[in-house]
Amino acid sequence: MAGDEQTPRPPGTRPDDAPTLPAVGVVGLLRWTWRQLTSMRVALMLLMLLAVVAVPGSVLPQRPQSPADVARYLEDNPGLGPWLDRLGFFDVYASVWFSAVYLLLFVSLVGCIVPRLRLHLRAVRARPPRVPRRLERFAVHDEVVTDATPAQVLAAVEPVLRGPLARLPRFRTEVERSPRDGVAATVAAERGYLRETGNIAFHLALLGILVSVAAGQMLEYRGQAIVVEGRGFANAVTDYDTFEAGTFFDASTLVPFTMRLDRFTADFFADARPRDFVADVTLIDPSTGGEPRQREIRVNHPITAGGAKIYLQGNGYAPTVEIRDAAGELAFAGAVPFLPEDGVYTSRGVIKVPDVSTGPQIGLVGYLLPTAEVTPLGVRSVFPQPADPRLVLTVWSGDLGLDDGVPQNVYELDSEAMTQAVDDAGTPVTLVVEPGTPVELPDGLGTLTWTDLPRFVALDLRHDPALPWLAGFAVAALVGLAVSLFTPRRRIWLRVTERDGRTVVGAAALARGDDVGLPDELERVLRAVRDLDEGRE
């Protein structure tokens, strides 16, 4: 170890074994493989590889983030696409090759850290290395001659080396009195054990982060619910629009809280960029007493209910419409969420009317334009606020296909068994609806009245029990990293001899790696010796 004292050794210091010739036999081969895997060189290769294999995920569309983009890519690249798909390029971070690299890296890490932990535990209890024979050999060395006795010198030096905390001394110090003839005492001191402690803590914390992420994915649940102003939501799997849970999630552990969206406020800049979104809700949470409480959900400020966090993820309009069928009976009344497709809330939606008393079922497909502008080319929305809203709908009639029990997307119309209403010229009929004014549906299907325009919010609910662990390991990793990089490893040696009735203190200091503070550290110790003379005069 002494030979490489001057080579810089930042974190991730590993025994850098020179390649050894493989021993004969299976055990030998395994051992050789293991040694290679846990060597610094292979760890370095794996790190470089990890950086490289992470890149495709940012270049190609990824299925977990944007399945629609993946589908489009496959359509546009019929030759290359399927091959990339087979090789896992559309879900890079769950692919075999990406997993293989980081798992090998972690195996390598464990194989390296465990022996180092053992070595470090031994080193922490070891004595500082003995005082070298020739101190002037070192780059940082000094000598002080004083009138004080050797005992006084030692008494002056020791508190400086110890520092203010007796329990956590700056230096581990070993004093040897009269080790040999002509030498009154030697002092060997070493500091910086925390460097390796921090390094090991950092790497173990990374392992902890990996385990926490994996545990979180098995125990979490995440769901999305669309709630219209004035309506409520109950925390049950059936009330979610989408719900995903980890393998070990138990649905019976859902806390049955309920929530009502009292009001949603959206604020925009003049150029239609969003300024602020606030959802005012009333929450009844049995886990906190069951009293109704007013809460506010904003984009960056989720609320917590029943152990889950509730995020404001999206918003839009849900026009309330009343539809009377051909017989004049009320066939539909309710709010229908229209999903915004751009910054000015051009929103697409489908109104399905299955419960008609007579005639065919009705489907209405189209757009909501919050501030409509009529141009010769058509109608478009110019601002996200509902200053002059219009519904632009096309009309279908026939069988909605809801009765065969197959679940359907509420935002899509299955037009297979339906026909579109057309005018005499054969072009599809487009209804432009204003709020409050009843509109006759074509072909005598009935009437539609747009009564109100409440807003809806899309809420994400998420519970990940591993989050506190993850946070803890992240903090540990950061602290360990900083300690391992910024703790200096220094040794200081003093040799105290008596010559002609005076005391000569020879001193040297050595650091691991480049260390600009080393001369100052030695000077701090020797100043205590020099001060002995000044006090005397």
Added chain:
Amino acid sequence: MSLGEISQLLAWGATTAYAIALVAFAMDLARLADRMGVERARAGRSVLATAGAPGVPPAADDAPDAPAAVLASRTRAVGIAMATTTAGFGLHLAAAVTRGLAAGRVPWANMYEFALVGALVAVGVFLGLCRRRDLRFLGTIVVGIAVLALGVGLAVFYTPASAVEPALQSYWLVIHVSIAIVATGLFAVSFATSVLHLLKDSRAAGSPRLAGERWRALDVLPSTRELEALSFRVTAVGFVLWTFTVMAGAVWAEHTWGRYWGWDPKEVWSFVVWVVYAAYLHARTTRGWSGRRAAWFVVVGFATVVFNFTGVNLFFQGLHDYGGVPGGS
């Protein structure tokens, strides 16, 4: 004239001052090299050896160090360079402050502002380090990067000051982005140092392309060993801050998007940056990979940092689309 326009004028002023400083720094290096050539011709090839520390393997550092006398007697150009850099820094700081006041928030929410404040931090780190040690030789590169960042920022990324959208309304904007900017500034300084390290090392190793008179200025620089040590120290601080940036980003993502990590392009590239610099720290301790090869990691690392800032915002669709560049995604 609005506060935002004043800020823009100040930024242009800072760019001009830095450009002048850049020329002066380059002249200083050239003159020093001239003078050292004379000095060396006079003294034969007497080389001031640093006190060789025991146990040091004779590093690949055969390059003669600049005679201390030459380094100490800096030219007048360097005085001008430091003065204009300091003046430019003042204007630059004022530009950042007025930009923040004009927008009514911290001035680092889009690409222009990130370039503005990132360059400010790089120059600030440079000036700060110069107070303690003579690092004026780094001036050409650091100020060069600042001129480039400000110029590109003003010419390409510029958007008028305005408030930010709901997703950015969080104190994490202050924490996450400011630390990211500081880390970027530090990485820029370590990149500058490592580039000089590589050039000087190549010249010392007799590279024919760097043997010419034009590269004489490299001889004036501190030894490759000192350059590599400096680069490591700055990178180490940058790496810790980048680790913090990634973690703070994860916390913010958890607050805003309901997940701490989602492999968004910005997240992917922040991860790549982190891994490359981690590889650098490991390479420094690996036999056969320290020295020159390790320095290349700093170069590659900074390239990923720059790409993460520019390429990811301009080429990829992601959640970090706050660049605000007209015409950009």
